[in-house]
Amino acid sequence: MKKQFMVIGLGRFGTSLTRTLIQNGHEVLAVDKDEFLVQEISSIATHAIQADCTDEAALLELGVRNFTHAIVAIGDDLQASILTTLLLKELNVPQVTAKAKNEKHGSLLSKIGADHIVYPERDMGARLGNQLSSDNLIDYIELSPDYNLVEIMAPPAMNGLSLNQLNIRAAYGCTIMAIKTGDQMNISPKAEDEIYTGDILLIIGNNDDIRHLESDYERKR
Numbered sequence: 001m002k003k004q005f006m007v008i009g010l011g012r013f014g015t016s017l018t019r020t021l022i023q024n025g026h027e028v029l030a031v032d033k034d035e036f037l038v039q040e041i042s043s044i045a046t047h048a049i050q051a052d053c054t055d056e057a058a059l060l061e062l063g064v065r066n067f068t069h070a071i072v073a074i075g076d077d078l079q080a081s082i083l084t085t086l087l088l089k090e091l092n093v094p095q096v097t098a099k100a101k102n103e104k105h106g107s108l109l110s111k112i113g114a115d116h117i118v119y120p121e122r123d124m125g126a127r128l129g130n131q132l133s134s135d136n137l138i139d140y141i142e143l144s145p146d147y148n149l150v151e152i153m154a155p156p157a158m159n160g161l162s163l164n165q166l167n168i169r170a171a172y173g174c175t176i177m178a179i180k181t182g183d184q185m186n187i188s189p190k191a192e193d194e195i196y197t198g199d200i201l202l203i204i205g206n207n208d209d210i211r212h213l214e215s216d217y218e219r220k221r
Contacts, residue, residue: 002026006062006093007045009085010037010054013099013120014073018045036103045103054083061090063152074113078105089113133221148207149177154199157220164191172213201203 005028007018010032018030022044030045033039033052042048048083051058064070070093074081078101085130088096089112098114100106106117141149158166179186180200188191194200203210 003069004067005029006031006064006067007073008032008070009073009075009081009099010034010072011075013075014071015041015044017071017073022046029062029067052207054080054087056087056091058187059087064088064091064093067093069093069097072096072098072109076101081105082108085109085114086112142163142205146206147204148210149202149204150210152201152214154195154197154201155217155220156197157217158195158199159197160194162187162192162194166195168203170211172205172216173212174203174207176201176203178202 005021005026006029007014007021008031010018010030014032015037018028018041021028027046030041030048031051031053032041033050035050038048038050049062051062051064053059060089070088072081072085072088074084081098081100082105085096085098095115096113097116097118097210098109100109100117100119101121102119105171106119109117139151143149163176168176177187178201179189179195180202181196203213205213
């Protein structure tokens with residue numbers, strides 16, 4: 001379903017977000033007070049407008065009440081980020097996602113009503129750190145502070161063994177949700193399905209349990 005988004009702040013994060021939303025078939029009103037950034041995004045966004053969104057009158061003129069979701073992607077200007085988020089919630093925008101520079105900034109955004117806080121720099125740093133720490137980890141999604149959904153390349157020690165033989169759930173408390181072999185994706189694999197070196201495993205589990213699993217199989221090489 002096509003959705004309408006307002007993206008406020010057109011730095012690298014806001015521009016990337018706008019581009020992705022457009023590629024996914026949605027409409028985006030891209031806004032920044034910097035005329036150059038607005039011109040840069042004008043060929044991509046559905047509409048691109050120069051405006052200062054810390055001004056309530058400017059937000060009303062933009063028709064902010066017609067949007068169900070606004071994203072405050074303002075970078076280093078914390079005051080502008082906070083004030084814009086506050087105004088959006090006071091103007092009854094149903095969903096406001098705000099970019100936070102750090103935990104304190106995020107806490108303030110949450111207190112004034114932001115529905116969702118994102119930490120691009122922190123999350124990218126954590127993602128890269130986890131990937132560099134493991135030879136087999138491809139990607140992961142943080143489901144909660146304690147649980148992750150990870151993509152792991154099957155190590156040689158798993159080669160030719162079935163899920164039943166590996167018994168990952170009993171040994172580590174983790175669940176293999178899917179197995180990707182080449183271009184083929186096996187959703188909800190059966191106990192007798194075998195894993196081969198190079199397969200990509202989609203695993204859900206507690207962070208410590210997943211690290212334990214990875215560590216054990218690295219030692220089995």
